[in-house]
Amino acid sequence: MAPSAEELLRRNTVGINKETVSNVASTDFPGHFPGEDHAFSIERFRSAFSVQFHRNELNDASFSLIGIDASLANAFRRILIAEIPTLAIEDVYIENNTSVIQDEVLAHRLGLIPFNGGRDGIHNFLKWYKKPEAGEDPYANSFDWNTVRLELNVTCTVNPDAAPNENDPLKAYNHAHVYAKDIVFVPTGRQVEYFSGDNAIVPVNPDILIAKLRPKQTINLAMHMHKGIGADHSKFSPVATASYRLLPLIHITKPIIGADAEKFQRCFPQGVIGLEKVTREEASKSGSGYEGHAGEYKAVVKDSMKDTVSREALRHPEFEGKVKLGRRRDHFIFSIESTGQWDSDELFLEAVKHLKLKCKKLEQQVINMVQ
Amino acid sequence: MPGRTKAQADASSQDADMQDVPPSGQDEINQDAEMRENAEAEEEEEEEEVEPQRLPGSTDTAASFEFTDEGHTLGNALRYVIMKNPDVEFCAYSIPHPSEPKMNIRIQTYDGTAVNALKKGLSDLQDVCDVVAEEFWTKRQQFNSEQGIDR
Numbered sequence: 001m002a003p004s005a006e007e008l009l010r011r012n013t014v015g016i017n018k019e020t021v022s023n024v025a026s027t028d029f030p031g032h033f034p035g036e037d038h039a040f041s042i043e044r045f046r047s048a049f050s051v052q053f054h055r056n057e058l059n060d061a062s063f064s065l066i067g068i069d070a071s072l073a074n075a076f077r078r079i080l081i082a083e084i085p086t087l088a089i090e091d092v093y094i095e096n097n098t099s100v101i102q103d104e105v106l107a108h109r110l111g112l113i114p115f116n117g118g119r120d121g122i123h124n125f126l127k128w129y130k131k132p133e134a135g136e137d138p139y140a141n142s143f144d145w146n147t148v149r150l151e152l153n154v155t156c157t158v159n160p161d162a163a164p165n166e167n168d169p170l171k172a173y174n175h176a177h178v179y180a181k182d183i184v185f186v187p188t189g190r191q192v193e194y195f196s197g198d199n200a201i202v203p204v205n206p207d208i209l210i211a212k213l214r215p216k217q218t219i220n221l222a223m224h225m226h227k228g229i230g231a232d233h234s235k236f237s238p239v240a241t242a243s244y245r246l247l248p249l250i251h252i253t254k255p256i257i258g259a260d261a262e263k264f265q266r267c268f269p270q271g272v273i274g275l276e277k278v279t280r281e282e283a284s285k286s287g288s289g290y291e292g293h294a295g296e297y298k299a300v301v302k303d304s305m306k307d308t309v310s311r312e313a314l315r316h317p318e319f320e321g322k323v324k325l326g327r328r329r330d331h332f333i334f335s336i337e338s339t340g341q342w343d344s345d346e347l348f349l350e351a352v353k354h355l356k357l358k359c360k361k362l363e364q365q366v367i368n369m370v371q
Numbered sequence: 372m373p374g375r376t377k378a379q380a381d382a383s384s385q386d387a388d389m390q391d392v393p394p395s396g397q398d399e400i401n402q403d404a405e406m407r408e409n410a411e412a413e414e415e416e417e418e419e420e421v422e423p424q425r426l427p428g429s430t431d432t433a434a435s436f437e438f439t440d441e442g443h444t445l446g447n448a449l450r451y452v453i454m455k456n457p458d459v460e461f462c463a464y465s466i467p468h469p470s471e472p473k474m475n476i477r478i479q480t481y482d483g484t485a486v487n488a489l490k491k492g493l494s495d496l497q498d499v500c501d502v503v504a505e506e507f508w509t510k511r512q513q514f515n516s517e518q519g520i521d522r
Contacts, residue, residue, distance in 0.1 A: 030457035040455035042498040051506050053514035058522075063510070065503070071451035072499060078444040343522065345511050349504055356500035358445060362438070363493040365422040370486055 003036065013249060013326040018314045026069055026329065054333075059240075061344035064247070065332045073244055073332040079351040080242035082230040086341045087115060087122055087148065087201075089235075090129075091224040098218050099178075101211045110152075110223060111235045113180050113208055114339040117201035121194025122341060129226040144189025148201055148225040151184045155220075156213035173215055181206035183223075201225070204340035238347055240337040247331035248307040252299060254322040255289040261299040264323075267313040274302035305333065423489075426475065434478055434485035441474040442466060449476060452499070453492035458482040 003011075015022035030038045048067035055062040065073055092107040099106070129146040132138055156175045159166075169176040180203035187195055195201050211219060230237030250272070256264045257278065265273040275297040283294035290298070309327065313319050338344040426435040438445070446464035453462040453476075461479040478485040515522065 026451075029454050038455065039457045040452055040495050042495070042502065045499060046502045046506075049502060049506055051510040053510055056511065056514055056518070056520055063507075068503070069451050071447040072503075075444045075448040076503075078442075083444070349507060352500050352504045352507070355445075355448070356497050356504075358441075359449075359493045359496045359500070362423060362445075363490060363497070366486065366490050366493065369422055369425070 003033070012329050014246065014329050016309055016311065016325040016327060018311065026071075028069070056345055058338065058343050059340065060335075060337050061348070062333065062335045063345075063348075065244075065334060067330050068332065069330065070332075073334075075355055076348065076351045077242055077244060077334070079354050080239050080336065080347055081237055083354055084238045084342070084347060084350055085128075085227045085229050086236050086238045086339070087117075087126060087225050087227055088233075089113065089115075089150065089223045090226040090228065092221055093223070094221045096218050096220040098216075099211050099213050100217075106211060106219070106221075109210055111233070113183075113210075114204045114341065115201055115225065116204045116340045117185075118194045118199025121191070121199065125190070125194050126227055142224065144191050146226065147188075148191065148195075149186045149188055150201070150223040150225065151186055151221070152178070152182060152210075152223070153184075153220045154178050154182050154213065155218040156215050158215045169212075169214070173213075176213055177209055178211040178213060178219060179206060180208040180210060182210075238339060238342050239344075240339050242334075242336045242347075244332040244334045246327035246329065247333060248304045248309045249324075249326040249328055250301045250304045250307060251324040251326070252301065252322060253324055255293075256299040256319065256322055257290070257293050258296050260318055261297045263316070264299045264313060264319060267316070267319075268310075269306055269308055271303050272301070272307045274300050276300050425486075429485070431484045431486075432480045436476045436478070436485075436489060438474045438476070440472045442472075443474075446474045446476065448496060449492050452495045453478060453488055455495070456488055456491055459488050462488075 010023075011027060014024055027033070028038050032038065045067075050066045052064040052066065053062075054064070089111045092110055094103050094107070097103055097106060101109075125145060126148070127146050130141050132140045154175050156173050159172055159174050162172045166172040175182075183203060185195070185201040187200075213219070228236035250268075261275055265275060267273075278290045278293045278296050278298050280294050282288055282290040283292060285291075309325060311325065313323050314325065334348070336344045336347055338347055342350065423439075424437045426437055429435055443466065446466070450462055450464045453459055458480050459478060460481050462477065464474060464476045466474050476489070478488050480488050514520075
């Protein structure tokens with residue numbers, strides 16, 4: 001006994017009402033609807049699942065996952081944020097810092113700067129770093145395959161060429177501002193093979209302001225970068241944002257015509273609602289609600305994906321009972337903005353791979369547990 | 372009764388009543404001292420990763436499992452696929468305390484053992500990942516060639 005298309009749409013829609021939300025939980029489990037088979041089958045999942053790309057740039061990708069449950073989509077999102085490794089500054093060895101910015105604040109600022117470099121080197125050559133135990137040599141575990149050394153050595157001086165009454169510190173002094181581009185990468189050991197030329201380790205954005213100096217002030221320090229994950233510290237998170245939203249649905253149940261249609265259009269972001277002329281055919285059909293309105297404008301849904309689901313339309317009495325808002329339960333519009341160390345689309349694939357690997361390891365351990 | 376890890380076997384060889392045991396299935400810290408005396412056991416402990424543990428009070432068809440270093444990411448996804456198994460009567464997950472890196476999954480079955488339901492859940496989840504990755508890559512290639520993105 002297969003449910004009707006109407007019933008399937010109802011199950012697939014999260015209702016967004018004036019003051020409440022309804023039909024929130026998934027119901028696609030065996031035994032929930034008598035006589036229906038909801039058992040997991042990979043063939044059924046494969047035929048129902050699809051991906052649609054909206055945008056695919058290095059630092060910004062957007063795509064839809066359709067036909068997947070929130071628990072799985074959310075697992076991918078969470079892995080993107082917290083479990084994909086990146087390289088970031090972890091230790092700062094301050095030789096001299098006479099700037100007004102304190103050592104610990106400076107170290108924190110440095111840690112948050114995103115870096116990029118040869119992908120093969122970052123993803124494959126560099127491995128995890130293990131912190132030495134207390135009392136051990138602090139550099140005991142530092143090797144070319146787990147530690148990247150950076151240096152920053154800047155001193156501010158008076159610019160002799162500047163006009164005597166120059167007020168702009170950037171012109172009056174040299175190095176009044178310390179930027180991310182002032183950080184120097186020092187390759188060690190085999191890093192030369194992986195990180196030379198275009199593959200050098202450099203800040204993603206060279207113009208990040210680190211500190212401001214005045215003449216005779218100095219910052220002289222060395223930094224060690226290690227691999228880490230976002231769960232430990234958000235500086236290791238490979239994404240600026242990784243989020244999804246459900247596809248908005250707008251269902252106009254009764255005609256909205258004339259001045260009302262224009263007002264209705266203004267209740268939504270631009271491009272969501274379009275205005276079309278009522279055709280002679282529609283107007284001649286009795287019971288359609290368009291009788292005698294031929295040539296007037298009616299509101300139609302043009303692109304519900306652009307909607308923000310502000311519920312503004314539900315606040316006006318003239319639209320009461322004429323429109324239903326909702327969201328599609330199994331249509332996730334993902335948006336991934338990478339911080340630069342990975343490509344955004346590559347990141348999602350990495351998240352899927354990560355979840356699979358996790359399950360594979362645990363499955364083997366469960367098999368061992370039974371024996 | 373399916374055995375637990377070898378390290379635990381010498382601490383308590385039999386399943387105890389739920390009331391008599393600490394709420395966690397993992398070794399207590401004070402057992403470390405005992406372990407150090409036994410060089411062999413220590414070696415084994417180092418080689419093995421921490422496995423999901425069957426919690427005390429479990430039977431074959433109704434068991435709780437404790438996962439170390441897992442959270443909502445795996446917990447909710449695994450709960451969903453296990454619930455999709457028609458042999459499963461009940462499945463839920465919880466994180467008993469936010470400052471302990473532990474996640475518990477409870478499985479009760481109509482048919483078959485809870486361990487098998489867990490195993491099937493983990494393998495189904497891997498299949499899902501394969502399908503998602505494959506479809507994602509095909510659509511990505513398609514989109515890139517349509518848009519002239521060369522990467």
